[in-house]
Amino acid sequence: MNKATPMKNEFKFNCSLVNGIHARPASHLEKVCKQFDCDITLTNLRSGNTGNAKSVLALVSTDTLLNDPCILTFNGQDSEQALNKLTQYIHNEFAHCDQALDKPGASEAIVLPQSLLRHQPTLLQGKCLALGIGKGRLIGNEDINLNLFRTDIQYDETARFDNARQQVSNSLEQAVQDADGAEKEIINAHLAILNDITFVDDIQKHLISQSTANAVLASLEIVSEQLKQSSSAYLRERIVDIRDVATQLLCAAYPEINITTKLTLTGPSIVIANDLTPSQFLGLDKELLQGLVLTHAGSTSHTVILARAFNIPTLSGIEAAQCADALNSEVYLDANLGVLAVQANQGVRCYFDRAITLNQQLSDKQGAYAALSAQTSDGKGIEIAANIACSVEAQAAFEKGAQGIGLFRTEMLFMDRSEAPKEEEQYEQYRQVLQAADDKPVIIRTMDIGGDKPIDYLNLPQEGNPFLGYRAVRIYPAFINLFHDQLSAILRAALHGNAKIMIPMIQSIEEIRWVKEQIEIVKNRLTAQELEFDNDVPLGIMVEIPATAFIIDQFCQEVEFFSIGSNDMTQYLLAVDRDNDSVAHLYNSLAPSFLRMLDQVVSTAHQYGRWVGLCGELGADAKVLPLLIGAGLDEISMSAPKIAPAKAVLSKLNSSDCKALFDQACQCPTINDVQALLDNASASQESKPLLSTECVLKNADFSCKEEVIQSMVGNLGLHGRTDNTYKLEEDIWAREAVFSTALGYGFAIPHTKSEHIRDSSISIAHLNKPIDWQSDSGDVDVVIMLTLNKEQGDQHMRIFSSLARKLIHESFREQLRHSKDEAGIISMLEKELAV
Amino acid sequence: MKIVAITACPTGIAHTYMAADKLSDTAKKLGITIKVETQGAMGIENRLTEQDIHRADIVVMAADIRVEYGERFESKLCVNVSIQDALKKPQSIFSQCQKLMK
Structure with a gap:
């Protein structure tokens, strides 16, 4: 010391x-x-x-x-x-500066479905790294033998190495420009390795007495050895990144040595490799790559992160030797089940082809909700927008169905750096978001800095109570240039789309008038500089301080829109710090006081023809959505992945029911009463009808009993009637095991009373060709599947029993068989069963 | 001939009720008086009274599970069949009954 x-x-x-x-x-x-x-x-x-x-x-x-x-x-x-x-x-x-890495795949043991197991498949069990199901030729990827590069000193090895390093650096820099998300981060990590002092120094030390190739390989070996000793699996997995960079260096240094590091796919393929380097992965044709088996990759490998980003189903934990025989033959990879199926027989192929179709239908269905315009069942439209914190998130948000950006938190631009971003940099960021928005509205909130979001270079004082302290609009006068630059950047970028400016933490009319003066100053400055800008960018405020709610009519004279920040508003209204464990339980946006505030703000603003949105975690809660619709909000803004599900929930709500619910909730004395009201509404709302055309499969091309049950249960999953198709199927097969449910006359009635069906359902399939139901009652071409929810009880059971009784009558069976379409079947059943 | 019957299947969702109706319909065609109690997912329905049992010549038990309150029939003549039999060959069940009565 x-x-x-x-x-x-x-x-x-x-x-x-x-x-x-x-x-x-x-x-x-x-x-x-x-x-x-x-x-x-x-x-x-x-x-x-x-x-x-x-x-x-x-x-x-x-x-x-x-x-x-x-x-x-x-x-x-x-x-x-x-x-x-x-x-x-x-x-x-x-x-x-780091967060726990997410590991997909529940630890709960997966039940392999009977409709697969009954075909006696040859399955190799692995571990799921990225979800999905794929089918293709199994292609092996040999590790590149880097020793092929070994050579003696030729001439100026230092120059050779420096050139190679420069080349790789240039191509990675270029790749970073074109990449985004996970891909970008990984290329950046490779750049960091390439510029790493220890790695480069070590190579240069070896260069004194060795060729470039031998020096790179020697350093690679030293670093790999060190990492191999590491007790962290994460660090051991980094070896492949360093090997990747070394390979790129060697290829650049010796262009004459022809080593194909690139695996070329010629048809749909499942690639099996020891581990794939990220650049090898990026070099694969993603249209053809249907799945990956990385025998030694862990869940934090960069290639795995990329696989998830590109939706490539991926498994680990399967040895190459186990599937040597299957190389170049067609295989199925089901990462959801954690299996690779080799030497698939006809039944197994039938199972997986159907599983792929069902999986595709599910993602199409979710995608369809993203594309929907957001409206209630009775046609009341509401804008569902996204909250973002940086420009690269915008494109993904719109792909996930955002109808606008309801909150662009700009403070991220100012954080984690040594000085404030220049106006030009900000302009560029805002312009990118506005262009991605393609004329959809983008609400840019000026920086909410201070309090719990400290910025080193501003030297803001430490405070005892930052939430009630020096933050957001309150610091603008002291950092007036910063504020002017931001306003200037927004006004200029606004020429590229539909921008709005929103000011955080406003509590008085004085403050917003001051802001408006500043906007005028900036406009004058821009005019003087002869810079073009949008003169009509709407101005709004965050409604997060309760004081604003009481004078919202006066604010209506000053600004054009409002956005309620539900998190801070709840915190301030109830005087609860939700990070303080002793009082956090008091934090609840369902408090009747909060709802009445909401009512007050929305109805007053609407009287003055002003627009009101809500941004905050409350908007993403499906259960609370009916209240927000009922309150009459014009827009709700949430994180992007929540948008499609929110649109799906919205499409099933009725706006006048929501209004009535909200009025009722405002009259509730306690949070528990509001909660009970919502639980009640969601119970009656969410339950799906017993009979519905979505459960009728006409002209079905099923080739065996297994496929019928897989498809009918899968269809229930597709429509959200079961959360666990595999377990529901298990229950159906358990009943089949007692004795076959074939009735004779071409009918079969598989059935179960199960805890895995959310809404009791009657499913009907008309098969194009009769199939063997594995019974002595002959082939089957009409299947009626009864799935009873254990809790939903007698009312549904009465309909089931009455259907069963009718089925013994030929006239009823004939009616069922000859109904011409889905709607015909349902209306006939509704009439006969008096539903 | 007067018959009372009980139907009961493992899940009690479908076959209990189909078998009950099958037995009733067939009996009607054959001019046999019958009353069928179902023991299914909705519990016991169309319950046989003491008088029903007392007056019956014979009891048909179409069940794949244990019948509830089976002691009611201790002193009666019983025909035990599977649910499948009740659905697929009800007529032969009734002729078996007739044979037993002779």
Whole structure:
């Protein structure tokens, strides 16, 4: 401990990252350290490893896991400043620069469906890494033998390496421009490896006595060895990324060596590989790639993250040797079931082809809701918009069905950086969102900075009560240039679409008048600069401070629209800090006081012809949606993945029922009463009718009993009547095992009383060709499936029993068989069963 | 001939009721008086009274599960058949009854 020497400083901490220091947090830490000239080293006291803190790979190689005790040592000129900065950084930011990686696939054991097992399939069990079902030729991908590059020193090896590095760097930089989302992040990680001090220094050290190829391979081996020793699976999986970068370097350094790193697919394929490098994955034709088996990949592998982004079903945990015989033959990969089916017989093929069709129908159905315009069953339209925090989210939000951006939180643009973004950078971001919106409305909220969203370079004071303190519009006068630049960027970008400006945390008329003066100042400045801008961008405010709700009529004279921030409004209205565990239970937006506030704001604003939206978590709650519709909101804004489901719920609501429900809720004295009212409404709302054309399959081409049951149960899943098709099917087959449900006369009636059917249903299938029902009652061409919800009880049971009684009469059976279409069957049954 | 019958199948959703109607319809055609009690998912319906049982010449038990309150028929002449038989060959059940009566 060298505390006596003024040039050397150190700082002790425990690693608080769930996944340890892997590439992403390492690159954050590296960036902070690189701001200083002094040497900075990280020592992990558990593993005893030490690494240069300005190198991602060296940091990663310290094998630092959650709760490991660590020391950062600073040595050199500015070590004092570095120590201060890093101490602050490790305490305040480091823990938040990474998040737990999501692992898909429930841990609950999957029940393989009988309709598959009865065909005696040959299945290889694996672990699901990315959901979906695919079919194609099984293609093996051999690891590239990098030793083919080995060679002696030829001439200027330093130049050869530098050129190769520059080339790879250029092509990755180019790729980053074109990529987005997960793909972009991974290419960035590769760029970081390519620029990593330890990795590059190590190669350059070897270059003194070796060829470029041998130097790269030697360094690759050293780094891989270090990572292999790591106790973190995540870090071990990074080897493939480094190998990927090394391969790219070697290919660039020796263009004359012809190694095909690219796997070319010629038809629908399932690719099996030890592990695929991200660039190999990106090089595959995604139209043809139907599935992936990565024998050794973990759920955090970059290739797996890409596979999820591209919707490629992916499994791990299957050895290549297990399926050597199946190479180049047709196989099925069902990641939902966690199996690879090889040597499929006719029955197995029939099962999986049907499963693929059902899966496709399900995603089409969800996609169809995304494309729907949002309206209630009686045709009342409401805008369903998305909340976003950065421009790249916009495109995806519109693909998921957003009819606008209801809240563009711009503060993200200002966070995690050393200085505020320039007007030009902001302009570019706003313009991108507006262009993606293609004239749909985009509400840009000016920065909500301060309070719980601190920004280093603004030097805002620490506060005892940030939520009631110096934040949002309240800081604008002190940072007037920042505010003017943002307004200027928005007004200019607004020429590219339908932009609106929204001001956060407004509580008085004085504040909004001040804002309007500033907008005029900015417009004058733009005019003076002869810069073009949109002169008519609508101005609105967030309604999040209760005070505004009482003078909303006066605000109607000042602004054109309102958006209720349900999170903060609930917090302020009820005086509850929801991050405080002792009072968090009091935080509830269903409080009658909140609902009456909502009523007051919407009805007053509408009297003045003003528009009111709501952004906040409340909007995404399907159960609360009827209340929000009933309140008369013009728009609801939520996170993008919630949009299609919200549209689906909306399409089933009736606006006058919603209005009545809302009025009733406003009269409730307690939250529990409101909750009970909603539970009641959703129980009667959600239940689907026993008889419906959606459960009738006319002219069905099913080839065996298994396919009939798989399809009829699958159809119930498709229409949300069961949440677990596999288990419902299991129950149906359990009944078949007692004795076959064939009736004779070409009829069969599979049935069950099950906890896995949400709404009791009568399903009917008319088969084009009679099939063997595995009974002594002859072939079957009409199937009636009865699925009874255990809870829904007697009323449905009465209809089931009356249907059963009718089925023994020939005249009834003939009517059923000869009804000409789905609607005909349903109306005949409704009449006969008096439903 | 007067018959009382009970139908009961494993799930009690379909076959209990089909068998009951099959037996009633066939009996009607044959001029036999019958009353059928169903023991299904809705519990016991069309329950046989003490008097019904007392007056009956014979009891038909069409059941694949244990019949509830079977002790009611302890002193009676019983024909035990499966639900499948009741559905597929009701006539032969009735002729069996007639044979037993002789």
